[in-house]
Amino acid sequence: MRTAWQSLFVTTGLLMARAAMPAEAAAPGTPAPAPARSMAEILAASPASAWRPLNDEHTLYMEMPGGRVVIELLPALAPRTVANIEALVRLHYFDGLSILRVQDNYVAQWGDPDGVRKVPDNMQKLAPEFSVPLGAAAFTQLPDRDGYAPQVGFVDSFAAARDPASGMAWLTHCYGAVGVGRDNDPASGNGSELYAVIGNAPRHLDRNVTIVGRVRQGIELLSSLPRGTAELGFYDKPAQRVPITSVQLASAVPAAERTRLEVLRSDSPTFTAVVAARRNRKDDWYLQPAGYIELCNVPLPVRAVAPTTP
């Protein structure tokens, strides 16, 4: 028996196919628009060129008891900080550390809760990269207005913002963004303590913290953890901490053990079509299209790909 709950929100789920609704009647004299397509239909029809593999040279695998969290870093928008993190990873800095803070509707944070692991002297201080010159990186602007930044959009399939007056750009605090914890000293954010956003986008953190990347897979391993009951969501008992088995660069993992993912290119026509479809949803469920999409509600679709055989 098909019960009502099975179709609740069926159209709002990622990659769920729905019958397309015909577009509204066009005004007289204008060409009939193409029927509205759902995101799933758009993705299903996408060319291979609309996707790129994750960059294994800058992708981290954080292994936890529940599975693997895949984090892609973007050196273009935080070159020194990403280099520092990758150097720490090569030193196995994070192996055996733990998730030490989970604050509801905010962040999950990991690092060295007891402060016993040594960050090499020459890596302890690092000038922050709250924003950087955009340089050669392509910025795909989202036409929808934003309250927190002059312009928002995407750099290489990462949510970002830009100030055309200054030429500076920065990654934004959307769900799944990974940033660098720091103390009051801005140079204290050396990458040895990281967090992922697990709640409503805390965009007020933008340009106050260096964001280095985004969780491409496995965010639910962090977002579903028990919330810490100490102040700010810290775990108040060591036994509550969630162990991190290891953090490795994907490129350091044997090919057969890698998680092969592709992300939709934010500079592809397919992505533009996805954004348009999500801005104005037209299907059997949605009655009132929003006509707008907020930066952090734009999906950045990821798909698994079969391993290549040599």
Place this chain on the structure above:
Amino acid sequence: MRTAWQSLFVTTGLLMARAAMPAEAAAPGTPAPAPARSMAEILAASPASAWRPLNDEHTLYMEMPGGRVVIELLPALAPRTVANIEALVRLHYFDGLSILRVQDNYVAQWGDPDGVRKVPDNMQKLAPEFSVPLGAAAFTQLPDRDGYAPQVGFVDSFAAARDPASGMAWLTHCYGAVGVGRDNDPASGNGSELYAVIGNAPRHLDRNVTIVGRVRQGIELLSSLPRGTAELGFYDKPAQRVPITSVQLASAVPAAERTRLEVLRSDSPTFTAVVAARRNRKDDWYLQPAGYIELCNVPLPVRAVAPTTP
């Protein structure tokens, strides 16, 4: 030993006190502004009149193995739907049902997964209340612009939106909002299946679903549940479902067993000051105030109050 992590984000946590930073130097000839106060300081100095108790006549206690979720309903913006839900609660409709869907960065949903519990015939269909005439309810407008609605703000300490052209208002899909699941038929949302937002505000759902209230306490009991692995985050095995012991109206619970909470009045000067402080954070940690606050990032502070003695 004080380790660096203990102060990470210390200023972004709810109700954490920080030393106030002096305001910037005033322009010549203008009076010196008062020093910036943190939200914690503002709340600590708030008069009793800035707070109101939850309305026990329209507050639900959802009892789960992990504890109590406290949901306050707002009849003013969904009168028929709230009445239907409260009637179902009085019939003990939800007792023994379960959380049946947890979709990451989206919703936790509860109801009757097996479709065996009978909703009375006269309660099965209900005209939706996606938006309603605002009527006598006071709307405290947030001056910050919004992409999804002509105006946003607060009605009785619930996040809401309004269209001044039509005079219609609606509750918005912010974190913790509670809405009514429905099938494609808009009248199918009778209140027997409800959801709470546990991710980035899915504002595109606004005016497509009837929102009835907001979780005032215990949202973490829903947001930290394991994500369902079936499509749309449904639990695919009955054993995965999380039981709901009971859902009761607060007013039906003995006084000694009630959860006594107060919420900051959204029409109070204290609330205005809180919003201003959060729009432009000034402290030892924040270097770049946002100058803007998005509706769903506005805190709606709740505090526990001691039970009154007769």
